[in-house]
Amino acid sequence: MPYTTLISANDLARHYQDPAWVVIDCRHDLTNPAAGAEAYAGGHIPGARFASLDTDLSDKSPGSNGKFRGRHPLPQPTAFVETLRRWGVNHSSQVIAYDEHGGMFAARLWWMLRWVGHQAVAVLDGGLPTWLARGLPLSKDVVTPVRGNVEPHSSLVATVNVDDVLANLNTPTRIVIDARAPDRFRGENETLDPVGGHIPGAKNRFFKDNLTTDGRFKSADELRSDFSALLISPEASIVQCGSGATACHNLLAMEIAGLSGAALYPGSWSEWCADPGRPVARGE
Known part of the structure; x- marks a missing residue:
């Protein structure tokens, strides 16, 4: 397997x-x-x-x-x-x-x-x-792979675009989950987010909360309990972050927990806040 x-x-x-x-x-x-x-x-x-x-x-x-x-x-x-x-x-x-x-x-x-x-x-x-x-080896050698033959197949994941997220504000049927650090979510960190804050109605699930103190993922049961407190259902969830990268950590954690079906918003906060006409919330 x-x-x-x-x-x-x-x-x-x-x-x-x-x-x-x-x-x-x-x-x-x-x-x-x-x-x-x-x-x-x-x-x-x-x-x-x-x-x-x-x-x-x-x-x-x-x-x-x-x-x-x-x-x-x-x-x-x-x-x-x-x-x-x-x-x-x-x-x-x-x-x-x-x-x-x-x-x-x-x-x-x-x-x-x-x-x-x-x-x-x-x-x-x-x-x-x-x-x-674990004392396992490292190398500085750079491999030259033989060209692979992978082909695209039907996607195993879902995405939404900025228009979908905007429409969800008017008719909220999905929960938006933001993977950024709490200070970025609240709008208090201008280093990575020149425009601070979050999408109105979003909930914060910092990706590091998926991990134990040794940097490994929590158990499936722990993750299921954590995410179930945030979700209506996985399919009724939109996952985002600053730029669509660390949001995938939450999606992986949800997959481990058996909560498949949430959609990624790839543009995430960096796309959302680029248009001053889109609403912004700050604080908790």
Whole structure:
């Protein structure tokens, strides 16, 4: 059976050299975009490819209407599949994503593979710190993968656009869940959010609340209890963050909890607040 949510460091250690497995390093720093590639060059899980949030997992060009789509808008599915092929991903590949931030960025790649219909993808639970804590190896070698043959299939996830979120304000049928840190949600952090606040009616579920103190995900039962207190139902939920990346952490946590069906708003707060005509709430 494929791994479809999480994998432990011990399980990955048994398989990372398997040619049917593709390991991808997703390290990133929102305040220093070069940091991920620098960290990868300094040492990564042997055989891992590097995924840039800014260039591989996003396409920052405007929408077809010329409007800003947020800091990390999704690429076209065909372009992302081409990236997967470049990394050597085949239709039968088991893909593993990791970072050193509790899955903060690895979850974006997990969600995107599901977005193009590839189910065999999981996040390394605890990320690189857990790998290193077990004395497992790093490498500075950069692999040149054989081109993969993965093809897009029916999406396994749902999305909404800014018009859907705006319409939901007028006829609220869905709960918006914001994955940003509480100070950003309240509008108190201008470093990443020049326009502070949140979408009116949204609830805050900081992505780090999905983790235990050692940086691994909470149990399915704990996550189910946490999210059930926020939700009407998974299908009646819209998940967002600053730019559509860490929101995927909440979606992964919900999948672990057996609460599938919430939709990602890819543009998230960075798209929403770019139009001063859209309403903004502040505080709790």
